[in-house]
Amino acid sequence: MRYAIIGLLLSALAAGTALAVYPSQTITFAGGEAGPVAFSGRHHGQPCSRCHNPQAFPRMQQGAEAITMAAIDEGRLCGSCHNGRQAFASKDNCQRCHQSQ
Numbered sequence: 322m323r324y325a326i327i328g329l330l331l332s333a334l335a336a337g338t339a340l341a342v343y344p345s346q347t348i349t350f351a352g353g354e355a356g357p358v359a360f361s362g363r364h365h366g367q368p369c370s371r372c373h374n375p376q377a378f379p380r381m382q383q384g385a386e387a388i389t390m391a392a393i394d395e396g397r398l399c400g401s402c403h404n405g406r407q408a409f410a411s412k413d414n415c416q417r418c419h420q421s422q
């Protein structure tokens with residue numbers, strides 16, 4: 322498993338594509354009128370396929386999947402965890418994601 326992940330990272334590097342969201346890295350989504358959302362690798366150490374699968378974020382490329390608050394609140398995308406069980410719920414915690422709020 323470890324070697325498979327290393328292989329994946331190496332092939333991403335070899336292809337010259339964007340790097341993975343490593344623990345030290347953060348990608349920032351614009352977040353519309355609610356303000357920017359920082360998605361940090363530090364909080365998200367789950368297996369890649371937990372998020373990079375056909376139901377959630379199929380491509381390892383920021384912006385590939387349109388993320389809406391409606392989808393999150395229905396328990397899809399970020400909301401498959403941010404539902405008050407696996408991680409804090411989306412509904413009452415706007416400012417934990419939208420940091421300018």
Ligand code: HEC
Binds near residue numbers: 340360369371381382
């Ligand atoms: C908790 C969910 C989650 C996990 C786990 C996860 N990712 Fe991602 N990753 C995302 C999201 C969300 C995006 C942005 C996708 C989009 O906008 O469609 C992303 C984007 C990326 C990108 C593109 C970054 C950029 O700057 O465009 C790469 C490369 C990537 N992930 C690699 C990985 C690898 C390799 C693993 C496993 C070691 C992994 N991800 C685990 C959620 C996750």
Ligand code: HEC
Binds near residue numbers: 402
């Ligand atoms: C595989 C499950 C999973 C997915 C999918 C996921 N998260 Fe998380 N997230 C977590 C866990 C677990 C934590 C840390 C535990 C906690 O505080 O509830 C966390 C923490 C965070 C934090 C840290 C907030 C703080 O106050 O410390 C932010 C911000 C965040 N997630 C945003 C997102 C966004 C944005 C997405 C979708 C692009 C996303 N997460 C998708 C599981 C997930």
Ligand code: HEC
Binds near residue numbers: 351353354355393
């Ligand atoms: C788990 C993290 C998370 C939480 C909690 C969260 N959001 Fe979001 N929100 C996002 C992400 C990711 C996007 C998409 C950003 C992008 O693509 O630019 C988004 C987008 C939005 C948008 C613009 C797009 C749309 O679909 O309307 C609004 C408005 C918004 N959120 C409001 C809220 C409000 C209000 C709350 C609290 C009730 C909230 N958000 C809680 C992550 C979160």
